[in-house]
Amino acid sequence: MTTDWQFEVPTSGSKHLPPDSRYMEALSSQGYGFEAAIADLVDNSIDAGAKDVVIHFLRDGDRLVSLLVVDDGKGMDEDELDVAMTVGGRREYDPRALGMFGTGLKSASLSHAGAVTVVSKVRRTRAAAPAGRRWTMERALNGFQCDIVAPDYAQQLIDRYYDCPIVWQGTIIRWDAVKNFPRTGGGQTDRYLHRTINKLGLHLGLHLHRFLARDDFNITIAVEDVSTGTEYMNFGVQPLDPFGYPVTGHADYAREFVATVPSVGPVTLSAHIWPPKSNTDEFKAVGTGIDRQGFYFYRHDRLVQSGGWNNFRQPEQHLALARVAVDLPDEAVASEVFRLTVKKDGVDASPEFVTALESAVDAEGRSFAQYVSDADATYRSARKRTATTRKPVIPPGKGFEPSVREAIEDELPLLPGEEPISVLWQKIDNAKFFEIDRESRTIVLNHHYRAAILGGRRGGLNDAPTLKSLLYLLLHQVFEKEYSGSREKDNLQLWQSVLVAAARAEMNRVTDND
Incomplete structure (x- = not known):
């Protein structure tokens, strides 16, 4: 193997190659x-x-x-x-x-x-x-x-x-x-x-x-x-400011950190911690807690990335309250420290920026890493308060909309190591609206009523989120016990009768409209 390597590629002219119409x-x-x-x-x-x-x-x-x-x-x-x-x-x-x-x-x-x-x-x-x-x-x-x-x-x-x-x-x-x-x-x-x-x-x-x-x-x-x-x-259309919280989640924030990027100079990071359990559109507008944490990059006042840590760290639920606003300097975009997608829906940050974050500090010398730790602690503290006042539950799993799963996990402490409760549609006796399969931890919904419940909307794995959420709240305790007592069996029969009647009423309405 030769050790010689020519870094400059020699050429012998050029040729005009216009794009094909395709x-x-x-x-x-x-x-x-x-x-x-x-x-x-x-x-x-x-x-x-x-x-x-x-x-x-x-x-x-x-x-x-x-x-x-x-x-x-x-x-x-x-x-x-x-x-x-x-x-x-x-x-x-x-x-x-x-x-x-x-x-x-x-x-x-x-x-x-x-x-x-x-x-x-x-x-x-x-x-x-x-x-x-x-x-x-x-x-x-x-x-x-x-x-x-x-x-x-x-x-x-x-x-x-x-x-x-x-x-x-x-x-x-x-x-x-x-x-x-x-x-x-x-x-x-x-x-x-x-x-x-x-x-x-x-x-x-x-x-x-x-x-x-x-x-x-x-x-x-x-x-x-x-x-x-x-x-x-x-x-x-109303403005939805992703930093428009009514009160901060941590008394020390918001505060500004500066990351010094060698090729472009200082980049300001405006670090915020949202209050826990917020239900505002400003907080919920971006996906799940995993999606909405991290950097919010702006170019000329236009939001070009909403959430994500850009290889600085992995997202995790405990950082759901952390958001950092970054107004991109023109020279940083020009130098490709930050590369925007053509669709303006994301930013590719160079390793130079990621390295600069590790030494970023505010005016008092507080590190950016401390901010991340404070956001983590704020979330955990809120979860701990919830755990002392509400009983832990088996989490929801397949068939539930991710935002529903997130809301339940935010509001209720979870039993550790438990197989989640799933929900799915299958053909069962039309006298029943649902069945419970304890062994597989599954709530089975009657497929016969699906079209009426969805009102003509297209079905999918996570469809009917309101209905499934209500059934989870009604039924999760059934899976947390080894067997059902007489009172619980009576409640199950009551819920069956009411839900079957309601589903049949929905079917009649669809028929009448047709």
Whole structure:
């Protein structure tokens, strides 16, 4: 084996290799979640100086037809719109801009829609004509062919949103053939809208909370029936500050630590400890206790990572109250100490930052490691107080929503070393709503009643969380005893009778609605 190694690779020229048109297909397969994709479009509105953004779901009866994001920003002329619709289009970003890569509009949109239309108007005169472009996946794959929107339609779309929110200028992004819109009726559209709009409002409220807290910026989510002009829903997104607790969980916090990163200098860490057992949306908006602990990175006031320790340490339940806000310095992002994902839903921190955390201190010389210890102790102390006042229980297991399991574990001390209680649906005698299998620690629910209980929603391992939670609270003590006494057997029979009657009533309601 030779020991020689040439670090510089010699070349003999270059060759122009443009991307294949299938690159657009790859661009649309980056795993954009629906909420993250919409947030990326709103980022563009913020960069354009918008004061009002409307996210508009359009339906025709029980069928969703389009989704539009409308803003009153500065708009784009023909040349600017061409750049915006070019993959990786080069433009000068404002130093405080949220955009970075020149791909967000295209990849976010085509991840979820078969076609994206952009119509925009700049403030010159009220009579100035708007510009419009349209990408369809079919045309994109056929040699990057971007369609020019007919001027009459572009003006018609601008006029439709005149004064709501567009007055002099603004931009409209329209999605058609949205992939996850329901394709059947039967109430699916209403259920989809309720579920999707709730998640979207929480996502936007969290990741854009600093903008929404301002007096001059608003996001509205609305639903309109295009055949009747009826507006079914119209509400403003509320800011969800992940550090907006009513009272601190530890008297010594919040406090600021400084991590000195050699290549970029000091990075400030604003360390917080939430109060135990908080039920606010600000606390619960991010996954489970494992998901929501750790670093909350901001770039230009936009939250780009909500939770996670970035290889500093492993997450654990005892750190569920620990949150650290970090405003990323531009020079740190430029130097790639912090690398943002294209979707702006995570940050890859270099080992240089992780090493700097080990020696980070506050103004009094307190170490960042001490903060982590204090957060751990705050959680454990709250758990200890609970353990002295409430009897320990067998924990819930498979079939229960993770957030339900977490809530039970927060509120009740757990019996150590016990096999968890599972819950599942199976076919059993229709005279019963549930059965108890002590040996396998399982609550068996009658599959006959599942569709009625779910109300037409799609079933899954962790479905019907409210029902399963109530049954756990009723039945966990049964598994904690070796056998059932006469009083307990009577209670079980009572619960069976009432639940069967209720389930049959639900089935009758479904039949009547059909």
